[in-house]
Amino acid sequence: MSEVGVIQDMELIDILWKQDIDLGARREVFDYNHRQKEHELQRQRELEEEKRLHLLREQEKALLAQLQLDEETGEYIPRTPPSAPLPLEVSQNVNFTQGSGGHAMSFDECLQLLAETFPVEETENMSACLATTAISVPSSNNIMMSPEQQPLSTPTLSPGPMPPPQRVSPDLEQAWMELLSLPELQQCLNMQMEDTLETTNYTLPKSPEVQNPNFTFYPMANLTNGETNSSVVCPAEFISTYDGSVPSMAPIDNLSQMEDKAPQLNTNYGAESFCDIFYPTVSLEEGSGQHGHEENESPTTSDIPNKPSFTPMDLYSLSPGDTFDSDKQNVTAEMPDSDSGISSNTSPHASSPAKSTYGDRSYGYSDSDIEEMDHNPGSAESDYSEMFSLNFQPDLRTAVSVFTPTGQPHQQNESKPQHEMDLAEESGHNSAPFTKDKQKKQLDVRLPRDEQRAKALKIPVSVDMIINLPVDDFNEMMSKHQLNDAQLALVRDIRRRGKNKVAAQNCRKRKMENIMGLEGELDSLKEEKERLLSEKSQNITNLKDMKQQLNSLYLEVFSMLRDEKGNSYSPSNYSLQQSTDGSIFLVPRIKKTFIKSKDNHLS
DNA sequence: GCCGCATGTCATGTT
């Protein structure tokens, strides 16, 4: 293009730009040089970013070389020269406050804090993880949380930082909070989680930091999956570490399946496997169920936001010991009967997972029930089991695992007060006019019967799921489990009874509301009646007064009338009458009396 | 033992 042509073009652009000023277009939009400059700046920024990443990677390697596993405490401590051993507590007393110059806590201090937070029995196998990458520490720690530690609060895999473990000391917890507030660490955690999820083709919505190109990336985030993914370096033995606590959560066959799965986890350890470990019941049921097949059939990432692998029911089932809160709503989100204040949340078994665990016989049973079961342990087998002559061999693992959607072992730790407290809270509006402690107690009485029946027939689905699953999911679940006729019949009955129970509660609630509404309406009608009666009496009084006034006025007018002789008319002989056109006539009463007398005579 | 209340369950009708 010639120079003249360029000038002409620029002039043309100027004209267009002037026209576009009104549209808010800036001149830079049309300036090629300006855009080129911007492009160069961006490239420069990217180069700086790469340099920075490289530098950080080098620092990371140096840091890892300094870490050392303390065989006794299981804590990772920095390699210190023998001459100047560093007390471990120092790291706990690190001032995490951010100074004016930035973070007072260095990254290796953060790592040390992480190492201290998680003891050796959990990190025995973490050494491999740490040896490979320090950034895998937070994630792997989270994976290897001991059973008593709180697992993920929700199954939803959040890209955000994990909550601090419960066992940390207050100081450590404080440090944790501050540590987690470090954007670098958050970034690392986000990236680590992403890497983990990517192994199962999951993608999570990136955090703003991730989306921000100017954000500082730690080098580990750029490692390949093989390097970063803790699953690769976490040996399968660590999985078996949890066999002592987890197996009670899964049926035997599923357990074996899970154990068989362990080596696979070793090579491909993602979110799904993660859930398999901590929530084997759900993951094996759900994973192999309606959600599992989705992942198998179409593990596209686009499915994730629209249909997360955890439905509200999963949330409910997965929250160990947590009250299923409104979200339960979440459950109610599945159940459109939001008009009913009771719904399934108020059902004791549905409102809280903890309420579904009836391992303790004294829990939720009436005295007679307990007595009956004590005297006749086989009574747990319902009429169904007797009907179909099934041999119910109490299999603690199976029984407990099958009917605890929460995945919690049935160690009843006297949680009843809390349970009732939850009930009281959750019953909420239900408190009037139904809710009493007795009612709550009786709500609990019935459910275990179905629980026991299901247990007797070894139905591999929790009663809560049987009742609350949408019909499609329910049918799908039933088709996945090979159930015999007796089991199918029982499952159908449990579902029918469970739904009808809620319906009856709603019905009674509505009935009481109707009664109360009718009572209120009755009161208002009584008030209306009183008001109308008083108004009637007032009207009668007014009418009386008006009649008197009219009478006096009539007499007054009549007294003023005179005949041609000047004599007054007698009111007894004459009366005043008004015609339709308004004129007044003096009518003699004689005729009237004559007619009257005539009428009387005829009658 | 009777009574009232709360709740679960069944049968049946309705949506």
Place this chain on the structure above:
DNA sequence: TAAACATGACATGCG
């Protein structure tokens, strides 16, 4: 037509 829901009637447990 199936599933969910509504509701009357009855049974049961409890105080």
